[in-house]
Amino acid sequence: MSEILIRNATIAAMDAAHGARPFTGDILIDGATIKAIGPALAAAPDARIIEGRGKLVMPGLVNAHTHSSETFFRGRYERMPLEIWLLYAYPLLMNDPVGERLLYLRSLLLAMESLRTGVTTFCDDFFDPPRHDLDRLSTVFRAYDDAGIRANVSSAAMNVHTLDALPFAREVMPAELQALLDFGPPMTAAAYIDYCKSAFSSLHGRAGRLNFMIAPSAPQRCSADLMAACMDLAVDRHVPFHTHILETKTQAVTGHELHGKSLIAYMHDLGLLRRNTTIAHSVWVSDEDMRLMGEAGVSVAHNAVSNLKLGAGIAPVRRLLDAGVTLGLGTDGVSSNDTSRIFDVMRVAGLVHSVAGPDYRKWVTADEILAMATIGGARTAMLEHVTGSLEPGKAADLLILDLRNYPFMPLNDVAKHLVYSENGSSIETVMVAGRIVMQDGRLTTVDEQAILDEIAECVPAHLAEHAELERRNAVFEPVMAEIHRRATAKDIGINRYQGSTV
Numbered sequence: 366m367s368e369i370l371i372r373n374a375t376i377a378a379m380d381a382a383h384g385a386r387p388f389t390g391d392i393l394i395d396g397a398t399i400k401a402i403g404p405a406l407a408a409a410p411d412a413r414i415i416e417g418r419g420k421l422v423m424p425g426l427v428n429a430h431t432h433s434s435e436t437f438f439r440g441r442y443e444r445m446p447l448e449i450w451l452l453y454a455y456p457l458l459m460n461d462p463v464g465e466r467l468l469y470l471r472s473l474l475l476a477m478e479s480l481r482t483g484v485t486t487f488c489d490d491f492f493d494p495p496r497h498d499l500d501r502l503s504t505v506f507r508a509y510d511d512a513g514i515r516a517n518v519s520s521a522a523m524n525v526h527t528l529d530a531l532p533f534a535r536e537v538m539p540a541e542l543q544a545l546l547d548f549g550p551p552m553t554a555a556a557y558i559d560y561c562k563s564a565f566s567s568l569h570g571r572a573g574r575l576n577f578m579i580a581p582s583a584p585q586r587c588s589a590d591l592m593a594a595c596m597d598l599a600v601d602r603h604v605p606f607h608t609h610i611l612e613t614k615t616q617a618v619t620g621h622e623l624h625g626k627s628l629i630a631y632m633h634d635l636g637l638l639r640r641n642t643t644i645a646h647s648v649w650v651s652d653e654d655m656r657l658m659g660e661a662g663v664s665v666a667h668n669a670v671s672n673l674k675l676g677a678g679i680a681p682v683r684r685l686l687d688a689g690v691t692l693g694l695g696t697d698g699v700s701s702n703d704t705s706r707i708f709d710v711m712r713v714a715g716l717v718h719s720v721a722g723p724d725y726r727k728w729v730t731a732d733e734i735l736a737m738a739t740i741g742g743a744r745t746a747m748l749e750h751v752t753g754s755l756e757p758g759k760a761a762d763l764l765i766l767d768l769r770n771y772p773f774m775p776l777n778d779v780a781k782h783l784v785y786s787e788n789g790s791s792i793e794t795v796m797v798a799g800r801i802v803m804q805d806g807r808l809t810t811v812d813e814q815a816i817l818d819e820i821a822e823c824v825p826a827h828l829a830e831h832a833e834l835e836r837r838n839a840v841f842e843p844v845m846a847e848i849h850r851r852a853t854a855k856d857i858g859i860n861r862y863q864g865s866t867v
C-alpha cells in the first residue's frame with residue numbers, strides 16, 4: 366500500500382497531549398499505519414492526497430460490547446426486563462443454530478452497519494449455543510475479514526444450569542417445567558479451554574485485525590474453576606476476560622442469594638478482578654464494589670441505551686470514573702438496542718447521567734464521553750496500543766466527517782457536536798488499518814445492496830421459525846416475571862432506578 370496524506374484537516378486526535386481539543390494539521394498514512402501528524406507534512410510523489418479543509422478527522426469509534434447473535438432481532442421487542450427478554454432473544458428451549466449462510470449474513474450485517482456509522486472496532490461476544498464450533502466461529506471471522514472491520518470475537522461460555530444462576534428459580538418453577546431444561550452434563554473448564562486454544566491457533570490475529578477474546582458469560586453462569594482457567598489463558602494471551610456483571614437488580618440479588626456477597630466481591634475473592642477484566646454493564650455496583658474495581662484496574666463497557674431499553678437501571682458512571690475504572694461505550698446486541706450506532710450511545714450517555722443528582726459539577730462531559738467512545742473503548746478491548754487515538758505508530762483507524770453538515774453548523778465545540786449533535790450522517794470516509802472501507806456513502810468492501818437484498822429475502826423464514834420458538838418458550842414467562850418481581854422488591858441498599866416510580 367502506498368501513502369495517503371490528509372491535508373489541512375481539523376483533527377481531534379484523542380491522544381494524551383490533545384484529548385478532544387482540535388487542531389489543524391496533516392496526517393500521513395503509510396500502509397496500515399499512521400506515520401506522522403503535524404503541519405505541512407511531505408509525502409511520496411505517488412501518495413494519494415485527501416483534502417481535509419472543512420473536514421474533521423477523528424479516531425474510529427470502538428464498540429466495547431455487542432452480540433452479533435442478536436442482529437436479526439432489531440425492532441422486535443419492547444417493554445421487557447432482561448430476565449424476560451432473554452427468554453425470547455436467547456430461548457431456553459432452542460432450535461438448531463442458524464445455518465451457515467445466515468450466520469455469515471448476520472455477522473456481516475453487524476459489521477456493515479457498524480462501519481457505516483463510524484465504528485472501526487467492535488467486541489463481539491458471540492453466543493452460539495449449544496456448542497462451541499470452530500467452523501462456525503471461523504464463519505464469523507470471515508464476515509469481519511470481508512467487511513474490513515477490526516474486531517475482538519469471543520465464543521461466550523456458560524456451564525451453570527440456568528435455574529442455578531437465578532435467584533428463587535428452583536422454588537418458583539414447577540417441576541414439570543424444570544424437567545424441560547435438563548440438557549445433560551455441563552461443559553467442563555478443560556473442554557472450553559481446549560476450544561479456546563484451538564481458536565487462538567487457527568483464528569486469532571487473522572488479517573492482522575481480528576482477535577479471539579475469552580468470554581465467560583457471567584460469574585453466576587460459570588463455575589469458579591471455568592472462570593479461573595479463563596483468566597489464566599486470557600492473561601497468558603494478553604486478551605480481555607470479557608464478562609457481564611451486575612446488569613440488573615435481579616443479578617445484584619443473585620450474588621447475595623448464592624454467595625452472601627455482591628458478584629464483584631465474589632470475583633475479587635476469586636482473584637478475577639484484573640487488568641484483563643472487562644465488565645459489561647456494572648449497573649448495580651456498590652461503593653465497595655467500585656473501590657475494588659478501581660484498585661484492580663478493570664474496565665467497564667457502559668451500555669447506556671441497552672440498559673434503558675431493558676429497564677436495567679443507570680450505571681453510576683461518575684463514581685466509576687472517580688474510582689479509577691476505565692470506561693468504554695457499548696451498544697450491547699442489536700436486539701436490546703435496536704441499532705449498532707455508537708453515536709446514539711454517546712448521546713444517551715452524555716444526557717442520562719445528568720439526572721443522577723443536582724450537583725451539576727459531577728455531570729459527565731462531552732470530552733469524557735468522546736474518550737469513552739475511542740481510547741477508553743480501545744483500552745477495554747486491550748487494543749489501546751493499536752487504535753482509539755490518532756498517533757504515529759498506531760493503526761490508521763479513522764473517520765473523516767464533513768464539517769459543512771447540519772450537526773456542525775455552525776461550529777462551536779467539536780466534542781459537544783460529536784456527542785450531542787452528530788448521528789453519523791456527517792461521516793464521509795471510514796478507514797480501518799489504512800484501508801478505505803467506506804467512501805461517498807458506500808462501503809467499498811462488500812456489495813451492500815446485494816447483501817441487504819439477500820437478507821430481506823432469506824431472513825423472514827428464519828424469523829417465522831423464531832416466532833414459533835418464542836411461543837414454546839412463553840411457558841416460562843410467568844416464572845421469570847415472578848423472579849423479577851421478588852428480586853426487584855428486595856432492599857439491597859442500592860438503587861439504580863431513577864425518576865418517577867409510576
Ligand SMILES: [Zn+2]
Pocket residue numbers: 430431432490609645697698
Ligand atoms: Zn451483553
